[in-house]
Amino acid sequence: MMEHQEYQELMALHALDALEASDARAVDAHLEACARCRAELIELKDAAGLLAYGATPAEPRTELRAQILRSIRAAADEDRRGSRISAQVVPLSDWRQSRAWTTGLRIAASIAIVALLIGIVVLWRRALRLQREVADLSGQVDTQQLDLARNRDILAREREALALLTSPEAKRMELTGTTAAQNARATLVFDKQTGRAMLLTEGLPAAPPDKAYEVWFIPKGHSPMAGKVFTVDASGRAMVSDQMPPEARDNSVIAITLEPKRGSAAPTGAIYLSSPSS
Amino acid sequence: MQPDLSQIPDNALLHAIARGDQSALAACYDRYRVILFSIILRILNDRQEAEDCLQEVFLQVWRRARDFDEARGRAFTWLVTIARSRSLDRLRASGSRLRLATEAAQAPREDTGDAAEESVRSEEGALVRKALAELPEEQRRALLLAYFEGLTQTEIAARLGDPLGTVKTRMRSGMIKLRELLHGKVRR
Numbered sequence: 001m002m003e004h005q006e007y008q009e010l011m012a013l014h015a016l017d018a019l020e021a022s023d024a025r026a027v028d029a030h031l032e033a034c035a036r037c038r039a040e041l042i043e044l045k046d047a048a049g050l051l052a053y054g055a056t057p058a059e060p061r062t063e064l065r066a067q068i069l070r071s072i073r074a075a076a077d078e079d080r081r082g083s084r085i086s087a088q089v090v091p092l093s094d095w096r097q098s099r100a101w102t103t104g105l106r107i108a109a110s111i112a113i114v115a116l117l118i119g120i121v122v123l124w125r126r127a128l129r130l131q132r133e134v135a136d137l138s139g140q141v142d143t144q145q146l147d148l149a150r151n152r153d154i155l156a157r158e159r160e161a162l163a164l165l166t167s168p169e170a171k172r173m174e175l176t177g178t179t180a181a182q183n184a185r186a187t188l189v190f191d192k193q194t195g196r197a198m199l200l201t202e203g204l205p206a207a208p209p210d211k212a213y214e215v216w217f218i219p220k221g222h223s224p225m226a227g228k229v230f231t232v233d234a235s236g237r238a239m240v241s242d243q244m245p246p247e248a249r250d251n252s253v254i255a256i257t258l259e260p261k262r263g264s265a266a267p268t269g270a271i272y273l274s275s276p277s278s
Numbered sequence: 279m280q281p282d283l284s285q286i287p288d289n290a291l292l293h294a295i296a297r298g299d300q301s302a303l304a305a306c307y308d309r310y311r312v313i314l315f316s317i318i319l320r321i322l323n324d325r326q327e328a329e330d331c332l333q334e335v336f337l338q339v340w341r342r343a344r345d346f347d348e349a350r351g352r353a354f355t356w357l358v359t360i361a362r363s364r365s366l367d368r369l370r371a372s373g374s375r376l377r378l379a380t381e382a383a384q385a386p387r388e389d390t391g392d393a394a395e396e397s398v399r400s401e402e403g404a405l406v407r408k409a410l411a412e413l414p415e416e417q418r419r420a421l422l423l424a425y426f427e428g429l430t431q432t433e434i435a436a437r438l439g440d441p442l443g444t445v446k447t448r449m450r451s452g453m454i455k456l457r458e459l460l461h462g463k464v465r466r
Contacts, residue, residue, distance in 0.1 A: 012453035013446065016424040018431045042351050047456040049355035051425040052362070053406040054418075055320035057312055060329050065307055068336045072303055075337060 004030075007037055015044035016051075157239050161198045164189045173254055175273040180258075181205055184236060186273050188254050195244040199228075199254075204236040204272060207258060214259040215240065216267055217248035224255070229263035253277050284308065288353030289346075296343035303340055306357075313403070314361040320426050321365035331368055335361050366428040409459050417452035420445055 007030045013019050014027045031038050164170050169191050177184035183203040190197035199215060207213060215227030225245050232238045248254075256273035283291065283305035291309070294302030314335060319328040338360055346356050410418055416438070423434045435445040 009446075009450065012450045013424075013431055015453065016421070016449065017428065018424040018434065018449065020430050020432060043457055043460065044453060045359075046352050046355045046460055047453055048425065049352065049358045050406045050456050050459065051410075051421055052313055052317045052358040053403045054410055054422050054425065055313075055316035057403070058316045058319045058328075060311055060315045060332055064329055064332065065304075065311070068307060068333050069300065069304055071333060071337060072300055072340050075340060076298065076300065 004034065004037070007034070008040065011037060011041055012044050015041055015048045154239070157198070157241050160196070160241050161189065161200070161239065164191055164196060164198050167191050169193045173275045175201075175254055175256065175275045177203065177273055178271050180270045181272045184273055186256065188275070190244050190249070192249050195246060195249060197227075197242045197244040199230075199238070199240040199242065201232060201238045201240075201256070201273065202236050204232045204238070204256075206234070206236070207231050210261050211258050211269070212261045212263065213238070213256050213272065214263050214267070215242060216255045216257065217245055217252055218255060219245075219247040219250075219252040222247060222252075224267055226263065226265060229259065229261075289348045292339075292343050292346045292353050292356070295340060296346065303336065306339065307336060310357055314357065317358060317361045317426075318365045321362070321369055327368065327372075328365075331365050332361075335364050338364065362425070362428075369428070406456075406459060409455065413452055413455060414448075416440075417448045417455075420449050421452045421456075424449065 007027055010019060010023060010027050014024060017024075019027065031041060170189055171192055173188040173190075175186035175188065181204055184201065184205075185203060186199055186201040188197060188199045201213075204213065212229045212231050214229045216224040217227055218224045225248060227244075228240050228242045230238050230240045254273075254275040255267070255271050257267045257271050258269040259267070283294075283302055286294075286305075288309075291302055291306050295306060311332070315328060315332050318331045318335070319325065322328050322331060339357065342360075346353065413421075419438065420434050423429050423437060424431075429437065431446055431449065432442060434449075435442040438445065
């Protein structure tokens with residue numbers, strides 16, 4: 001905020017209309033509150049008016065006087081007609097009032113439009129936020145459903161394993177790691193009657209992305225018969241349920257090899273686990 | 279009986295015009311045509327355009343005389359302000375400011391010709407012209423640039439190639455001297 005003194009210094013320039021617009025506005029605002037400055041400005045404007053004498057005196061053409069007085073007469077006649085007409089039609093005050101009304105309505109309409117636009121923007125942003133939240137939630141639901149399915153799967157296999165283990169017909173085979181996976185071991189439990197089998201591994205190295213382990217049933221005197229293709233978790237564990245071919249239920253060797261991801265018809269890769277040959 | 283309007287004070291003349299007295303306007307024209315035309319011609323620098331503008335000014339005086347309030351300044355100031363604003367508006371509209379670039383910053387000429395015969399204002403005019411002539415050249419130039427070209431302080435500083443602070447100080451000093459003139463010799 002400027003002090004009174006500073007405004008006073010601007011006043012002479014204001015009287016000459018020589019202030020920049022922003023300064024002029026500040027001075028005008030001060031003038032509304034300061035009677036002393038108002039009085040000062042009046043004097044300074046009178047002083048500025050004297051500068052008119054700085055122009056070289058010049059006479060207009062003599063004919064101009066009559067011309068100007070004619071135009072004044074015409075303007076006076078027009079004003080009289082104009083005021084008669086306006087008296088007949090709408091009283092001036094009513095007209096002003098109605099104009100104030102239209103102005104009021106226009107302002108109200110502008111405000112309404114602005115409010116509407118703000119409302120639309122707010123709703124639009126809220127909708128976007130909700131959309132994002134819905135997407136997040138349905139993503140979470142998908143993940144949970146996936147988890148649930150996985151858990152159900154695990155549970156089913158565990159039940160199966162439990163059923164197999166507790167079955168009186170259950171037979172059990174131990175597989176040991178070869179040189180390719182010395183820490184690996186696995187257990188195969190199977191029902192000799194039904195051929196239902198469950199393989200539990202641990203300590204198998206993670207398969208490369210384009211590879212997977214494959215189970216082979218090798219009955220004595222037969223070529224290997226392909227079982228399930230599987231991968232292991234981080235600790236090398238897997239629980240694989242399979243159906244054992246009847247030929248393999250007696251006296252066969254079980255082996256696990258590393259194969260292309262989709263599995264092979266006959267073993268091609270290195271043997272990782274194997275049951276002792278009987 | 280028609281009163282002798284040539285003798286009535288400026289304020290009364292404007293009040294008479296405000297009441298729709300066309301002869302008061304004629305008297306106002308006789309009294310003010312020279313000073314108003316001088317301002318307009320100085321600003322517009324074109325006689326034809328200046329005469330058109332003078333006609334506009336008197337039409338405005340006729341229509342707006344009721345706005346004149348002597349509590350807010352001299353009648354002289356009210357009239358010259360209309361002439362100045364109208365001409366500056368025209369100047370800005372026509373963009374003919376360049377024509378003035380050399381003329382406007384010049385000192386007022388001493389020769390006053392036939393127009394100086396104008397009786398009522400000649401005394402005051404002579405006093406002010408003398409005072410203006412006594413102002414330091416750079417003060418006078420800055421004030422006249424503001425008045426006749428409608429330049430702001432910044433534009434004046436740029437035109438004269440002087441620092442803004444210096445220009446402000448000069449203009450203030452010049453204005454103070456003009457105001458002293460009002461307090462002393464010039465009729466309020």
